[in-house]
Amino acid sequence: MSDVYVLGVDMIKFGRFPDRTVPNIGAEAALMALDDAGLTIKDMQAMYCGNLGQANAMVGQRILQEIGQTGIPVVNCANACATGATAFREAWMSIKAGMYDVVLAVGVEQMGKGLLGGAGGGDGIPKEGLLGSGTMPCVFAEAGMEHSSKYGTTFEQFAKISVKNHHHSTLNPKAMYQIETPLDDVMNAEMISYPNTKLMCSVNVDGSAAAVLVSEKKAKELGMQRAIKVRASALASDPYTDRDLVMPDVNACTRIAAKDAYEQAGLGAEDVSLVELHDCFATAEMLHYENLGLCKDGEAGMMIDEGHVELGGKIPVNVSGGLLSKGHPLGATGIANIYEVCSHLRGEAGKRQVEGAKIGMTHVIGLGTACAIHILEKP
Amino acid sequence: MLPAVNYLIVPDKGDPYLEGHKCDVCGAIFLGERTVCSKCFARDKISKVKLSNTGTLYSYSIVYRSFPGIDVPYISALVDLDNGGTVKGNLINVEPDPENVDFGMKVKVVYGDALGRKDKDGNSYMSYFFEPA
Numbered sequence A: 001m002s003d004v005y006v007l008g009v010d011m012i013k014f015g016r017f018p019d020r021t022v023p024n025i026g027a028e029a030a031l032m033a034l035d036d037a038g039l040t041i042k043d044m045q046a047m048y049c050g051n052l053g054q055a056n057a058m059v060g061q062r063i064l065q066e067i068g069q070t071g072i073p074v075v076n077c078a079n080a081c082a083t084g085a086t087a088f089r090e091a092w093m094s095i096k097a098g099m100y101d102v103v104l105a106v107g108v109e110q111m112g113k114g115l116l117g118g119a120g121g122g123d124g125i126p127k128e129g130l131l132g133s134g135t136m137p138c139v140f141a142e143a144g145m146e147h148s149s150k151y152g153t154t155f156e157q158f159a160k161i162s163v164k165n166h167h168h169s170t171l172n173p174k175a176m177y178q179i180e181t182p183l184d185d186v187m188n189a190e191m192i193s194y195p196n197t198k199l200m201c202s203v204n205v206d207g208s209a210a211a212v213l214v215s216e217k218k219a220k221e222l223g224m225q226r227a228i229k230v231r232a233s234a235l236a237s238d239p240y241t242d243r244d245l246v247m248p249d250v251n252a253c254t255r256i257a258a259k260d261a262y263e264q265a266g267l268g269a270e271d272v273s274l275v276e277l278h279d280c281f282a283t284a285e286m287l288h289y290e291n292l293g294l295c296k297d298g299e300a301g302m303m304i305d306e307g308h309v310e311l312g313g314k315i316p317v318n319v320s321g322g323l324l325s326k327g328h329p330l331g332a333t334g335i336a337n338i339y340e341v342c343s344h345l346r347g348e349a350g351k352r353q354v355e356g357a358k359i360g361m362t363h364v365i366g367l368g369t370a371c372a373i374h375i376l377e378k379p
Numbered sequence B: 001m002l003p004a005v006n007y008l009i010v011p012d013k014g015d016p017y018l019e020g021h022k023c024d025v026c027g028a029i030f031l032g033e034r035t036v037c038s039k040c041f042a043r044d045k046i047s048k049v050k051l052s053n054t055g056t057l058y059s060y061s062i063v064y065r066s067f068p069g070i071d072v073p074y075i076s077a078l079v080d081l082d083n084g085g086t087v088k089g090n091l092i093n094v095e096p097d098p099e100n101v102d103f104g105m106k107v108k109v110v111y112g113d114a115l116g117r118k119d120k121d122g123n124s125y126m127s128y129f130f131e132p133a
């Protein structure tokens, strides 16, 4: 099987674009990724498109209607917050399978403001606020509080994660926000679902990101100078766990995908220079330090206290600003974090560059549940 | 009154209770009817069991922002029932402050009107809540 390389990758600056359409937002990133690869839509042999909000509305084809209708196969993917990473992975697989040499992956989302999840519906009466809460801030708060129960993790430690990611975003011109949020501001912000305050919840934004993936043969033909090798692509669903009917388990699923990814790459966590992981809420990031093996179980609080996960630390996490401050356009997030890691591996990340980055990891998780992990390397 | 969820049983006579569906092979307990066990994959080995009215608090959050019209703050709680099964619901009769909520605290399941919520036909519903034991 051929190795697969990312030849071109880019994202738009995340923001709110109520006057634009989903395909129009996606088309912008697609063109940017093509330019980054030095290719055109005529060179693409297939396209995989990730979008959640219009999953039944042929977003991929509508993007091609904006940038060039060449008749290539298009597949539209939806996989909760792992949607963009799933589209990327489908493109990777199609090259691995020997079907194509040059494939386009696009992730795009247009979000409303406000709370996600929980509204319920169906017959009878609404259950929100009657049988607990199904809102995302609460679901992830409950997952964080499970960690507090086991290891004594504190509200302040969770809040520090948000301080860190907001700080990182001040160095990222493509982030939705570039503002420092000191610890007091984070802890005193409106409480949404304890221990997640408003500044500990990801930002709903519109955005898109895209990548051009190529076979090794094609990469050598076109030039390897800026090519990034995909060392691993792992996708897992949620295994049975005792409480998962009432408590979506983001841990078990991530651990399966991480094990698979490290095995595919023949690497361990100690080899990774930076990680972009799914900080949909500050409480979630804490869990994934352990789930991804960045530290031992029970040490996550220490990782943030000691600064190991900051830019300049032992293993910088979410130097883009993460979902907490860069923003979280669901279907775009999985490719946007691949863009971030590629930027560092190429040495093009500007003020937030992780010096000497050789290997990077991306992680997304969508409730329901899907976890996608990629390991990328500067060849 | 109608039950708010399908795993709450409101008999004509006697007290309401929570019902689990238990795999006879591996012991996994599910909420709601099913024929296949997603833990051990056994088919047609699922039996109804009456779940305990006591348990311990496994995890929680205090919800301050919910959907319009829903009273906040309230405690969203995950409770491991004695003898198996985990259910989610509101923890009531406790001040919604982390100081007053302890992991592992003993709770009991209590039953009552579903906060006055009615369906489009005007039917009332019975629900369940947790309170300190």
Ligand SMILES: [Zn+2]
Residues within 6 Å of the ligand: B023, B024, B025, B026, B027, B028, B037, B038, B039, B040, B041, B042
């Ligand atoms: Zn079973």
